[in-house]
Amino acid sequence: MAKRNADVVIVHAAELVTCGGPPEGIRGAALQRLETIPDGALAIRDGRILAVGSTAEVSRRFAAPVTIDASGRLVSPGLVDPHSHLLYGGTRHEEHEAKVTQRAPARRMDGGIRYTVRKTAEASDAELVARAYADLDTMLLHGTTTLEAKTGYGLERAAELRLLRLTAGLRHAIDVVPTFLALHVLPEEYAGRRADYLAAAVGALEEASGLATYCDVSCDPICFTFDECLQVGAAARATGMKIRVHADQFGDARGALAAARLHATAADHLDYASDEGFRALAAAGTVATFLPGVTLHMCEMTPRFADGGLTDAEKPFMPLVVRRAIDAGVAVALSTDYNPGSCPTPSMQMVMALAARLFRLGYAEIWNMCTLNAARALDLAEDRGSLEAGKRADVAVWNVPSHGMAINRFGVNLVDTVIADGAVVVEGGRLKRGRARRRAGAPARKAGAAMARM
Ligand code: NIG
Numbered sequence: 001m002a003k004r005n006a007d008v009v010i011v012h013a014a015e016l017v018t019c020g021g022p023p024e025g026i027r028g029a030a031l032q033r034l035e036t037i038p039d040g041a042l043a044i045r046d047g048r049i050l051a052v053g054s055t056a057e058v059s060r061r062f063a064a065p066v067t068i069d070a071s072g073r074l075v076s077p078g079l080v081d082p083h084s085h086l087l088y089g090g091t092r093h094e095e096h097e098a099k100v101t102q103r104a105p106a107r108r109m110d111g112g113i114r115y116t117v118r119k120t121a122e123a124s125d126a127e128l129v130a131r132a133y134a135d136l137d138t139m140l141l142h143g144t145t146t147l148e149a150k151t152g153y154g155l156e157r158a159a160e161l162r163l164l165r166l167t168a169g170l171r172h173a174i175d176v177v178p179t180f181l182a183l184h185v186l187p188e189e190y191a192g193r194r195a196d197y198l199a200a201a202v203g204a205l206e207e208a209s210g211l212a213t214y215c216d217v218s219c220d221p222i223c224f225t226f227d228e229c230l231q232v233g234a235a236a237r238a239t240g241m242k243i244r245v246h247a248d249q250f251g252d253a254r255g256a257l258a259a260a261r262l263h264a265t266a267a268d269h270l271d272y273a274s275d276e277g278f279r280a281l282a283a284a285g286t287v288a289t290f291l292p293g294v295t296l297h298m299c300e301m302t303p304r305f306a307d308g309g310l311t312d313a314e315k316p317f318m319p320l321v322v323r324r325a326i327d328a329g330v331a332v333a334l335s336t337d338y339n340p341g342s343c344p345t346p347s348m349q350m351v352m353a354l355a356a357r358l359f360r361l362g363y364a365e366i367w368n369m370c371t372l373n374a375a376r377a378l379d380l381a382e383d384r385g386s387l388e389a390g391k392r393a394d395v396a397v398w399n400v401p402s403h404g405m406a407i408n409r410f411g412v413n414l415v416d417t418v419i420a421d422g423a424v425v426v427e428g429g430r431l432k433r434g435r436a437r438r439r440a441g442a443p444a445r446k447a448g449a450a451m452a453r454m
């Protein structure tokens with residue numbers, strides 16, 4: 001039998017994890033299952049996965065000019081990070097030190113956000129974009145191949161649209177999905193004039209919809225109410241944007257219910273979400289995204305950490321919250337929430353390590369939550385998030401032999417090789433020169449475009 005041509009084949013993986021599952025996301029007990037192929041292999045052509053199987057099978061069927069020998073290594077899907085605030089100015093390390101040492105009264109989160117808004121306004125476009133590219137390079141080196149990037153440090157209509165334009169203009173090996181964060185926190189100038197601010201937010205949606213895939217709203221006791229989020233979310237939907245929600249981070253503001261009502265693709269944070277909220281998310285098919293980097297960075301592991309009087313309620317114990325979501329049948333994903341205030345790590349590997357330790361999740365659960373379910377949190381699970389024939393060829397090769405060791409060993413970058421959209425962009429733990437950044441203005445590959453050629 002003549003061999004079919006491929007562009008790249010990976011052979012002899014000590015273990016290949018497919019992370020396959022239904023495009024609606026993996027739920028309940030199924031999260032504990034992970035398909036692993038010993039001596040695994042895969043073939044890639046035109047940016048798509050042609051076949052996945054044992055080395056014997058794949059080598060028999062395919063020939064390629066580039067062969068990657070993954071002996072002794074784990075091969076996995078590229079990681080998907082479905083929540084970040086990529087563009088911002090300044091840093092909040094001083095605020096963080098004051099918080100952890102409890103030397104100074106902690107600033108409420110909305111005060112921290114307003115500080116970053118000022119620093120972002122002071123930064124030039126070139127500075128913001130240069131920092132974003134540096135962060136994208138770091139994320140790619142750590143195995144992330146798809147990233148949701150939202151605005152949020154503009155607050156004023158013109159400033160938010162500036163951040164959205166810059167975000168939408170990024171061209172990188174990481175596929176960046178832009179989100180317009182229409183409601184983050186109320187700017188101080190609008191104190192007592194909430195209706196005016198909501199009207200301004202709605203006024204920006206038409207223009208935002210030309211640049212963003214998603215519109216996000218924050219439904220939280222210190223952000224916006226259930227009704228306000230429904231109002232702006234519904235208006236955003238009418239422009240064609242899909243919806244995501246920052247929900248119930250500092251208290252139950254019925255954010256999960258708002259997300260379900262808006263048929264949001266994902267609801268994120270959810271520390272204080274009710275069981276009714278989780279049941280509503282399950283019924284609506286909305287993904288619940290949890291953010292262990294925030295739990296760590298905000299020192300929320302233990303109850304009653306003094307928190308500047310943010311809330312009187314005892315901090316929920318996050319392992320129980322995440323388990324309640326799983327038991328309610330919600331598709332659960334994990335993400336960084338990369339931002340200068342609540343989570344400055346850009347690494348999904350760190351998120352995986354923290355999810356085991358802070359959320360007490362099993363390793364298979366974590367892999368499913370950072371791959372297929374994270375892709376589902378961006379409505380992209382039909383296109384990526386698992387190593388299955390026909391899907392986008394986003395692959396990570398790790399310096400450890402198993403999926404378990406990739407989570408067990410932490411604090412160092414374990415990714416050796418990254419393939420994004422079929423191209424080898426990281427090799428030997430280093431960016432391949434000229435490969436990570438696409439030419440500015442080059443159109444991103446349309447999802448599924450190459451599938452037709454299969
Ligand atoms: O996703 N509503 C929440 N907003 C951010 C906080 C960002 C910050 O502190 O700057 C979040 O965690």
Ligand code: FE
Pocket residue numbers: 083084085246337339
């Ligand atoms: Fe966020």
